[in-house]
Amino acid sequence: MKNELVGSIFRDIARILEIKGENRFRVRAYDRAAQVIENLGEDVAHADKEGTLTGIPGIGKDLAAKISEIVATGSLKFYEDLKKTLPPGTLELLTIPSVGPKTAQLLAKDLGVKSVDDLEKAIRSHKLDGIAGIKARTIENIEKGIALVKSGRERLGLAQAESIARDFVRALERLPQVEKVICAGSLRRQKETVRDIDILVIATDAQPVMDAFIALPAAHTTQAWGSTKSSIRTAEGVQVDCRVVDKRSFGAALLYFTGSKGFNVRLRQLAQKTRHKINEYGVFDRNEKLVCGRTEEEIFRFLKMQYVAPELREDTGEIEAALEGSLPRLVEAPDIKGDLHVHSDWSDGSNTIEEMAMAGKKAGYSYIGICDHSQSLKVAHGVPVKDLAKKRRQIDAVNRKLKPFRVLFGTEVDIDADGTLDYPDDILKQFDVVIAAIHTGMKQPARQITRRILKACENPYVHIIAHPTGRLRGVRDAYEIDLDEVFAKAKETNTALEINSYPDRMDLNDINCRRAQEAGVKICINTDSHSADQLGFIRFGLAMARRGWLTPSSLFNNEDALAKLLRKR
Ligand SMILES: [Zn+2]
Ligand SMILES: [Zn+2]
Structure with a gap:
């Protein structure tokens, strides 16, 4: 699918326009289009052929023409020209967390730094010391950012590994000699990151399987080509090993x-x-x-x-x-009866409430919680108080239509820098489900940031704390937070903690999930979907839960949880 390519080009355009100080609505339009296209269930090439591109939210005539050009040629002249107006390397530098447009330009233009590796060398040889506009503290943060980018490159996220592996497995399954294909390694153990992919095959004849494997389009370079074992690397540099083994x-x-x-x-x-x-x-x-x-x-x-x-x-x-004989009965997909953290187009999601509900129903759930962002989170189009009644009415209408399936009227309310929630209590109590989360002030010291979460747990209307540690793989480490204190408070106040299944989050991760369960905390697996097809992310949260030894009695994704939410209201 060309969707990823279109998304990444649009995102780059947004960054370049931002550096050039362009109108922020124009920047936002490209960012939003990128998000919509990346989350689209359909191939943009197909929409282009059908002439339905302008029917996609956020895609007008101008962007549709740009998408057509990318689909047809694999590139975009407007983008190539735009890139030439920046010193080379600026965009790559921007992938480092803590490097903003100003610093990136300073580094690329004045210091001739062209890549992340270049920058690392420049820091090591103290070329950045004493430069006006770069403080010692900034250099330290950049170093941390480089380490994060590099660790993200070295190991694949589970979702990415799964998608690469799936293509190989499907292709191998189609071979006439093949009886069975299965992925082993850390992918089968569902670790949050995977280094390389191991595939095992049962086949009537091994050599044709090996020959076909190294000839697959995704096999970029051949590392080894044997009679029962071969290795290749994909274009992204991921090693994939394939072995044919005896049935016995x-x-x-x-x-x-x-x-x-x-x-x-x-x-x-x-x-x-x-x-x-x-x-x-x-x-x-x-x-x-x-x-x-x-x-x-x-x-x-x-x-x-x-x-x-x-x-x-x-x-x-x-x-x-x-x-x-005392292994726990681990949670399984059918134990999950609903997803309480999904966004709609009322905030930064790309589907309507009804579309999200229909997708939830199709996923086999009995309920879904529409938890859009709260008023102050302007970057994510938080819902102002004056619009809430209208939103509730829309949810009521969808509920009448889809009965007995339930759509819950919820919010992902922002926890302010001092721990105050972004809607007052008399508003919060009107929601069926309230999820509280930190999206700003993430660099506060441990004491302060922990206190904010404890305070949110103490609010009688808060049911769940979303993405409790805030880490984003390859972008941002977890907040400095005292999880033991959070677990104790969550248990005391009967507040559930979330496993956010969004691939870059997976937060709580496996280790913290296990600690939380041992502390007696209820855990809610949610997707934080921003479009209907992201509901499938639930499997990554489930992976963290199973790796974290989670049993159904600690799970907050069932009728009991639902009853508790509705009773509280
Ligand atoms: Zn959030
Ligand atoms: Zn969210």
């Missing part, structure tokens, strides 16, 4: 290549106790005779332990639990 060893191979390493070491030690050996080919007795290995289940049974879900295989207590 498939379970052993799957276990071995799923890892984690620590988990596998423990299993091998367990087998050694009965003088057996486990490797990627199976379980063998002391005479090297194959005992089992066809399925993972067989191997766990042989070790006299429960089957351990891949998400738990980190050697953090799951082996002991599996030997005792």
Whole structure:
């Protein structure tokens, strides 16, 4: 799909116009168009062919013509010309958090810095020291920003890894020799970041599979081309390994290549106790005779332990639990009956309330919470108090139409710099669901920022705290926040904490989810969808929940949660 390309070109245009001090409405129009296109369920090339581009929200004639040009030629003359007006490297520098338009221009123009790597070198050789307009504190922040950008490049986010892997899996499944394809590695364990992708295949004949694998369009460079194992790199530099394994060893191979390493070491030690050996080919007795290995289940049974879900295989207590037979019943997709954090076009979402509700219904939910931003969050078109009654009426109308499906009238209310909420209590109490969140003042010291969240928990109308640590992968680290204090207060005030499933957030992550559950806190998995097709992000939140040992009794995504919300009102 060309959507991503169109989105990234429009975003770059917005940044360039911003640097040039252009009218901010024009800047905003490009940013909004980028967001809409990236979130569009349909391929823009298709809309272009059908002549329906101008029917997309935020796309007028001018932008439609630009999209057509990108679809037809893969580039945009207007953009190429615009880029030439900036010193080279300026846009790349802008990807570093804490580098704004002014600093980027200063670095690129006056210091000739052309890339992130260049900038790192310049800092190391103290070229930035003493330059007017760059304080020591700024240099420190830039260094942190560079580290974030680089860590984001080195490992893929789970969503990105999944989408790359999916293309390979689908292509391999189509081969006539192939019986089964499955991804192993940290992707199967659903880690929040993945380094490379491991694919295992059962096939009647291995060589044609290997030949087809390295010839796939997504296989940019071949690293290794063997008879049962090959490796390639994609154009983005991601390594993908593909192995054809014997049916009789498939379970052993799957276990071995799923890892984690620590988990596998423990299993091998367990087998050694009965003088057996486990490797990627199976379980063998002391005479090297194959005992089992066809399925993972067989191997766990042989070790006299429960089957351990891949998400738990980190050697953090799951082996002991599996030997005792006390593994938790992890949450599963059907346990999730609703998504309480979605946006509509009343704030910065791209679909109407009804479209979001229909998508929720289609996802099999029994309810959805429309939680648009509150009044002060102008960048995200927060809803002013005067419009709330009208919004409520619209929700009531959708509810009449979609009964028994429920659309909840909610808000994602901003927590101000001093912990005050962005709507007064007599407004908050009118909502069915109130989610409180921090979107500004994220660099405050630990004491201050923790206190803001504690104060929000104490508000009787707040049901959930959204994205509790505020981290954005590759962009921003978590706030300096004392989570133990937050957990204690959330439990005391009966406030749920969110696992935000948005791919760059995944916040709470696995570790913090586990801590929260141990502290007795209820956890709500939400998507923070800004368009209907983002409801599918729920699987990433579910991944964090399962990795965090979450059981259904701690989950705030069901009829009980709904009853509590409505009772409170
Ligand atoms: Zn938010
Ligand atoms: Zn949100």
